[in-house]
Structures are given as C-alpha cells and as structure tokens.
Amino acid sequence: GENVEQHPSTLSVQEGDSAVIKCTYSDSASNYFPWYKQELGKRPQLIIDIRSNVGEKKDQRIAVTLNKTAKHFSLHITETQPEDSAVYFCAVTDGLTFGKGTHLIIQP
C-alpha cells in the first residue's frame, strides 16, 4: 500500500514565527494532497489542499507546496498564532492514507 511519512512529529515555535511540516509519499499516481487540522478533542478539518497539476497554493497565512518529482509536499504556516496549536495531518492516495500527524505547539 501507499507509504506516507510526516515530519516532524512535534514542532514548537514562537508565536509569530513560521512553521513547516513535510510529508513524503511513495505512490507516484497520487494526485490529491490535503492537509487537515485537528484540535484537541475535535474532529479533523480540511485547511488546505493541492492537486498534482499545481506546485503551490496559498490561503492567507497557510500555503502548501508540492514537488511531484521528489514526491513530497509541505505545509507552511506564517505568523503563527496561539490558535494554530493543533495536530496537523497530511494525506495521500486521493486523501485516504493519512500521515501520523504533527503536534504543533505555539509558544507565547
């Protein structure tokens, strides 16, 4: 089956700094790459996604970049705020295989 590796597992940044989370995958046929945010005790919710025909997508403070050749994609959060603290999951295989998650901690 598809392998997806997500790094780091935990990321602590100062409020206002940027955070970057990376996922690598093995199936070159994957065409859809979503990122979900899960706050403590809540359900995962989509925050941004990208399709294979695009290299980068931005939505305010968050962006996703995709390198299909190298088979990796990254989530970028700029000007981090306390409400960004959560677990972030990438997904591949058309969104059906999830990474293990990154616990993002925003330090005040």
Next chain:
Amino acid sequence: DAGVIQSPRHEVTEMGQEVTLRCKPISGHDYLFWYRQTMMRGLELLIYFNNNVPIDDSGMPEDRFSAKMPNASFSTLKIQPSEPRDSAVYFCASSLLAGGNEQFFGPGTRLTVL
C-alpha cells in the same frame, strides 16, 4: 445541513460485548468512510462505501469488525466481540467524491473496552 452525525459520542463496554457505532453522512454525499484513531497508529481507514456499496475494506482489522450501509443516510460499524485493543476514537466521514475531494468528519465516537 447538520454535518456528519455519529452516535454514541462515548461508549464504555466490557470485553466480549457487541458494540455498534452509527453514522449519518451529509445528504447528497456519495462516499462514506470509517476511520479509527489511536495514539500509536494514527488515523487509519477501515472501510469506505460508494452509493451504499463497500468499495475497500482492506483496513478492517479482523473478522470481528463489520460495516454496513443499508441506505444513503445511515451506516453502522459493528465490533463483535469487542476487545480492549479496540479502544480508540472512531470517525465517520463523507464526501461528494472519493478521490481528490474534501472529507467531512463527524465528531467521532470514543470507545473504551474494559
């Protein structure tokens, strides 16, 4: 729309008992997914349906687990008999399409098997 609805929200049962989790997807969504989330294994896809038909159940851990979707607005995930290692949060999600579309998750059912 109220979103994906799951019940119960919490379930505590004893080993060997049958457990039934329920899900109502968003109206008009053709795909329904069942996931299990644990600290050790993360978010795992158990099974998904398209138009009430099971498409891929390769993630179902063993024969103790079964899922049904008798109609477009209702699905169940059953564990019989339950074991302590089944303790997890079970999420149901639905989407308009399977590949390449946002999944909308329900609030989850936290299952504890004693």
